[in-house]
Amino acid sequence: MIKMGHNEISIVRIDGDKQVFMPLLLEGDESRRMIDGYLDCGELFVAYSGSVAVAVCVVVILNDSLVEVKNLAVDSGWRRKGIGRMMLGYVETRYPGSAIQLGTGETPSTMKFYQSCGFDVSHHVPDFFTINYDHPIVEDGIVLKDMVYLKKKP
Numbered sequence: 001m002i003k004m005g006h007n008e009i010s011i012v013r014i015d016g017d018k019q020v021f022m023p024l025l026l027e028g029d030e031s032r033r034m035i036d037g038y039l040d041c042g043e044l045f046v047a048y049s050g051s052v053a054v055a056v057c058v059v060v061i062l063n064d065s066l067v068e069v070k071n072l073a074v075d076s077g078w079r080r081k082g083i084g085r086m087m088l089g090y091v092e093t094r095y096p097g098s099a100i101q102l103g104t105g106e107t108p109s110t111m112k113f114y115q116s117c118g119f120d121v122s123h124h125v126p127d128f129f130t131i132n133y134d135h136p137i138v139e140d141g142i143v144l145k146d147m148v149y150l151k152k153k154p
Helices: 018-028 034-040 083-096 108-116 128-132
Strands: 003-004 007-015 043-049 054-061 064-072 098-104 120-125 149-152
Touching: 007 018, 018 034, 018 043, 018 054, 018 064, 018 098, 018 149, 034 054, 034 064, 043 083, 054 083, 083 098, 098 108
Parallel strands: 064 098
Antiparallel strands: 003 007, 007 043, 043 054, 054 064, 098 149, 120 149
């Protein structure tokens, strides 16, 4: 349990029905098809306040020294309270000695958040969003085109 203001947050690994968390997962990735592509092979961690799921994080182990955060989402009513940062910290402790990478759209607020968590730009995947999604993905008023990967070394 982690105390956050008046709330205690616990993080649990989900081994059962991961689809139950689809509404929250869709806040981190708008495509159910994309989520279905990594959800079964990834580990799903859910942050709870009491019995309420307030955040999710899906991690895929790529090899002995690298894991990838495929989805990180915090319920809209719980944002800006440090829960996303807490989830990333949990991933670091869960996979000690592994670098952590993640891909995201290149919006100022998202980049600022991940860089403040110690992530550095690794590389770009051109046209990722235009190729892999059947509709424009818009964040902070910006239509996403390329995926930017960030990495944090252990």
